[in-house]
Amino acid sequence: MMYPNLDLSEMFAARQAERSDLHASYLNEQLVRVLKTIGYDVGFVRGQGQYLYDRVGARYLDLLSGFGVFAIGRNHPALRSALGSVLNSDLPNLVQMDVSTLAGILAEQLIERVPYLDKVFFANSGTESVEAAIKFARVATGRTDIIYCGQSYHGLTYGSLSLTDDMNFRSGFEPLLPGCTSIPFNDLAALEKALATRQVAAFIIEPIQGKGVNIPDDNFLPEAAALCRRYGTLFVADEVQTGLGRTGRFLAVEHWNVEPDMVLLAKALSGGHVPVGAVLTRRSIFNKVFDRMDRAVVHGSTFGKNDLAMAAGIATLEVLKQEKLIENAQQRGERLLASLGRMVQKYELLKEVRGKGLMLGVQFGAPKSLALKASWNVLETASKGLFCQLITIPLFKDHKILTQVSGHGSHTIKLLPTLSITDEDCQWIETAFDTVIGASHRVPGAVWSLGKTLVDNAMRKSA
Structure with missing residues (x-):
């Protein structure tokens, strides 16, 4: 007996444009609102290894790997x-x-x-x-x-x-x-x-x-x-x-x-x-x-x-x-820990990079210079940990890197990529973080314009 309606790949393709409406109606509407607010509703349609592909074919490097689920990569x-x-x-x-x-x-x-x-x-x-x-x-x-x-x-x-x-x-x-x-x-x-x-x-x-x-x-x-x-x-x-x-x-x-x-x-x-x-x-x-x-x-x-x-x-x-992925995790992790760690001396908002293997935390903190300190305080007053969104959102929108703050109110961005990432991926990460963190030190600038938008959203939620 044939079940033509159970071709799930066709079903996915036919209705993937409705995903947000389906979730808002039958699942978690608040999550849909969050994704739309921060611009993450790009509609991923395919995953392979350490990469995700959105509805227009753009490739992203996934540094969340499903909160560590995809250690060997997606669809191995x-x-x-x-x-x-x-x-x-x-x-x-x-x-x-x-x-x-x-x-x-x-x-x-x-x-x-x-x-x-x-x-x-x-x-x-x-x-x-x-x-x-x-x-x-x-x-x-x-x-x-x-x-x-x-x-x-x-x-x-x-x-x-x-x-x-x-x-x-x-x-x-x-x-x-x-x-x-x-x-x-x-x-x-x-x-x-x-x-x-x-x-x-x-x-x-x-x-x-x-x-x-x-x-x-x-x-x-x-x-x-x-x-x-x-x-x-x-x-x-x-x-x-x-x-x-x-x-x-x-x-x-x-x-x-x-x-x-x-x-x-x-x-x-x-x-x-x-x-x-x-x-x-x-x-x-x-x-x-x-x-x-x-x-x-x-x-x-x-x-x-x-x-x-x-x-x-x-x-x-x-x-x-x-595939010697544990060894790869150690080697690539040491590279990222060293390369991102060198940025601590370069950027006053970056306080520490720590971790082992491919479980890394990039921690930010209050700056000393007056212009940055004033902007930092505005964000912190609106919502503790909000500054990290000035890093994660440009990483996603401008550099196609998916990552997340490590917890509620945290100033640490956590990296949990697949254990299969390559040196080319490491270069992608290093260049993107250097660019985005550098931009966050320019006040006024595009990053801090984003910060004002996030503060306005935070204030509306608390009102």
Whole structure:
């Protein structure tokens, strides 16, 4: 039987011009308004590798990569082949009274790369992985409290939101999960004080914080792990964004030679097509959760081990290996860190460039010269962090580079390109940032005219 209306490529082509109207009517109208206000409604119609193409064929360099989802690039042929082979094989997917072969293979391959852990639990997303880690930690330790860091982001479902230190996300949804307490990032004394109660089941931390690209002091993660062992608390590394090569190592914790009790993965493991999350954990923890036959399904996720997700994970790991993308992330990241870092001495509005691999933060701050300082203060009064839009919008409109501020009210622009970017792409980034940052130091100028428009919009919203 033929289903002519299910040619989705034709359906996309026929109705892509309606995308904004469809979203405004049936999905998130506020997002549509944001995109139109800042001029981002260009209508992307195709993605390949690190590039996006809009409705008129213009090519963009994507430095968001779906918030890190597309580590191997969009529409990678190996990934498409793997997914096609599953769809063409009539596999007995999600037989609930059976076990999955592909899940076993992917779990084996993940543990080979993180050999100090033993077991894997598969979920559908990063936030589901965080939820599982909370439950596992409570069962394994018999304790209830969870410690997390200020400026953290761990997800938006109930438990993970309780560990996300951002009132922009939390407001309106509280009270959240009890027993969750934040400590300042990089503060070992505060961590030990919290752990000394011996009520803490787990300390969960992003090795490099996504909001702001905040990097720990060299001694923080090793000593934090040691404190957790001393007080019987599980050390959980949320590598949802930093894992799978993003920082130039398979896991970011490898930069500090730390071996967590649990590692959380998602985003890039999906290959960008089929959502998947994973909790890698010690056998002793896993066995306390699934400790009897009548508790064999005490925690689960209906689609967690579906064959398409498992195939996407297997293909992603193979592409990372065959194309040496982790090594490429380290090399290209070192180049960008150095080249963008040299601009700090050149531009007073640019304060710091930091990161590891291809997870980079470009931080701006208040200038000293009077003309720039007056303009900066006008923006900050209207809306904290608004200055960064004077960088991201021209990068997009004039240089075809897609990037974003790293969080609400932040002065840091975060770069998360695919791990496959080239030297030519690096040159594209360097030239664009140099040009746009340079233009932001000319008052009056086109950039500050944009600033006035953004201030007017901000004032209208607050009125």
